Amino acid sequence: MNGFTIFFLVNSDISVLACILFSSSLLAVLIRKRTMGTLLLWITFLSTTFAEILLGISFHLEALSATTMTTVTEALSYTSYILFASNIVFLYAFGNRLILRDNSFIQLVYFVGFVFPLALPVGLIFKNILEFHDPNLYTKVSLTISNLSIVMPVRSIALLAIMGPLGISAFLRIVIKAIRIQRGTKDKIAKEGFKYIWQGTFLWYMGYTLLFATLWYIPVFSTNPVLIVIIFMVKLIFSDIIGFLLLYLGWVMPDWLKRRLGTKSWIAKVYTGEIKVSEKKETTKSFVYKQEEHTQQQKTGFSAVVEVSDK
Amino acid sequence: MAFILKLFKKIKQSNVTIAGLDNAGKTAFVNYLIKGTFVPTVPTAGINRETINLPKLQLAVYDLGGQEKFRGLWTQVNEKANGLIYVIDSTDKARFDLTLQILYEILETQVNELIPVLILLHKHDLPERIELEEFLAKTDFTRFNVKWSCFETSAKTGEGIIKAMTWFIKELEAQTQ
Numbered sequence: 174m175n176g177f178t179i180f181f182l183v184n185s186d187i188s189v190l191a192c193i194l195f196s197s198s199l200l201a202v203l204i205r206k207r208t209m210g211t212l213l214l215w216i217t218f219l220s221t222t223f224a225e226i227l228l229g230i231s232f233h234l235e236a237l238s239a240t241t242m243t244t245v246t247e248a249l250s251y252t253s254y255i256l257f258a259s260n261i262v263f264l265y266a267f268g269n270r271l272i273l274r275d276n277s278f279i280q281l282v283y284f285v286g287f288v289f290p291l292a293l294p295v296g297l298i299f300k301n302i303l304e305f306h307d308p309n310l311y312t313k314v315s316l317t318i319s320n321l322s323i324v325m326p327v328r329s330i331a332l333l334a335i336m337g338p339l340g341i342s343a344f345l346r347i348v349i350k351a352i353r354i355q356r357g358t359k360d361k362i363a364k365e366g367f368k369y370i371w372q373g374t375f376l377w378y379m380g381y382t383l384l385f386a387t388l389w390y391i392p393v394f395s396t397n398p399v400l401i402v403i404i405f406m407v408k409l410i411f412s413d414i415i416g417f418l419l420l421y422l423g424w425v426m427p428d429w430l431k432r433r434l435g436t437k438s439w440i441a442k443v444y445t446g447e448i449k450v451s452e453k454k455e456t457t458k459s460f461v462y463k464q465e466e467h468t469q470q471q472k473t474g475f476s477a478v479v480e481v482s483d484k
Numbered sequence: 485m486a487f488i489l490k491l492f493k494k495i496k497q498s499n500v501t502i503a504g505l506d507n508a509g510k511t512a513f514v515n516y517l518i519k520g521t522f523v524p525t526v527p528t529a530g531i532n533r534e535t536i537n538l539p540k541l542q543l544a545v546y547d548l549g550g551q552e553k554f555r556g557l558w559t560q561v562n563e564k565a566n567g568l569i570y571v572i573d574s575t576d577k578a579r580f581d582l583t584l585q586i587l588y589e590i591l592e593t594q595v596n597e598l599i600p601v602l603i604l605l606h607k608h609d610l611p612e613r614i615e616l617e618e619f620l621a622k623t624d625f626t627r628f629n630v631k632w633s634c635f636e637t638s639a640k641t642g643e644g645i646i647k648a649m650t651w652f653i654k655e656l657e658a659q660t661q
């Protein structure tokens with residue numbers, strides 16, 4: 174095992190760990206608050222996690238079995254690429270629900286456009302496992318100094334012709350619209366949330382697009398080990414770590430982050446409303462909670478405020 | 485961050501859900517809003533949908549059936565709500581803890597953050613009711629990130645309803661601008 178092999182193993186282990194960390198944190202949020210948006214984001218995280226795990230296993234198997242690729246490792250790594258690609262569907266669904274709000278016709282175009290190219294290779298994998306190595310389906314990216322090689326689905330070049338424009342248009346539209354919304358929002362927390370979401374989406378997409386685009390389309394990247402290492406590093410840092418972190422923070426907005434971003438109104442929530450008695454003949458009372466107005470002195474809580482009642 | 489959903493709707497329309505235990509007076513409250521007077525009701529089976537047109541806003545009001553067998557339907561409606569009205573029968577002391585527990589659960593797991601939540605201590609016309617101060621002393625909403633208020637109302641006399649809705653509609657409009 175040489176340095177390059179070890180690099181790929183460690184790189185994929187870190188990816189797997191980061192993905193597991195983010196998807197389990199988001200699962201905890203999902204259990205607490207079962208909203209559709211969180212579910213969609215979690216599915217995106219989860220399928221990336223699976224993809225990374227499969228790819229990781231295939232790297233490890235290959236490293237253990239010295240130089241030759243087995244059908245198993247090919248299938249594993251191929252499946253993981255399909256999972257990566259299918260993430261575009263889930264991230265679109267998330268972005269659409271939150272930001273784009275496309276009408277159902279446009280949604281249908283996107284989903285059919287995404288799902289059709291995905292369904293095809295899934296069938297091909299099984300065919301290929303049965304018929305053994307079919308060079309039409311796989312090409313090996315040989316890393317000259319490494320004893321690892323990466324499996325790339327050749328047919329996917331055609332598939333990507335459909336996925337590419339749709340994926341990129343979805344991604345650009347999400348980012349542009351989110352920036353516009355962020356500009357137009359007054360609420361400081363929401364503004365910050367949007368910023369994280371578009372930045373996270375941007376980095377996430379960029380990392381993977383870079384990975385696929387370079388390895389599949391630009392020959393020098395699939396033969397030059399240094400370039401491949403750089404690409405994998407970029408993908409690890411921008412997609413798996415920073416991208417996911419930003420998406421998670423932007424969507425979930427944990428309390429500690431709100432506190433850091435917000436003014437003191439987020440620090441201590443106490444009841445500072447007033448009880449008012451209705452005008453004239455009415456005898457009803459009401460209480461309106463005013464979060465913005467409280468200060469340190471008002472921390473006495475609401476029992477003090479209730480005394481205001483019969484003014 | 486789910487609350488950001490609402491920021492993009494160039495809302496001409498707001499979804500409002502009315503939840504609460506059975507017999508709380510939800511349907512009577514909605515009827516008062518629509519007809520301006522008390523109308524006798526029957527227990528709601530499932531969900532009633534009413535539309536209220538305001539000058540700047542159209543309210544789609546979902547009046548949820550409060551009986552236990554219908555509570556499973558609430559999640560879906562609440563998830564899309566731009567505002568929540570929670571009706572508490574102020575004379576039903578026996579089920580006070582239950583109704584609070586259900587309200588907490590809705591706030592925690594069903595509705596988006598930062599939406600306005602209007603809590604009604606309903607049936608104010610009856611003498612054996614619980615007072616607002618007593619209600620506030622028993623509750624704690626500090627852990628929920630919503631804009632909430634509590635009004636005493638009655639669908640029999642109409643007291644408090646206009647005041648409560650004025651607050652609620654103002655909050656709904658503020659989030660839609």
Ligand SMILES: Nc1nc2c(ncn2[C@@H]2O[C@H](COP(=O)(O)OP(=O)(O)OP(=O)(O)O)[C@@H](O)[C@H]2O)c(=O)[nH]1
Pocket residue numbers: 504505506507508509510511512513524525526527528529548549550551606607608609610637638639640641
């Ligand atoms: N005294 C008094 N009675 C009320 C008031 N509002 C409703 N009621 C009565 O309370 C009972 C229940 O009212 P509904 O509006 O049907 O209750 P609900 O919450 O819609 O009940 P479900 O549909 O089963 O969930 C009826 O008998 C109403 O007449 C009120 O303000 N004062």
Ligand SMILES: [Mg+2]
Pocket residue numbers: 510511512525526527528547548549550
């Ligand atoms: Mg009813």
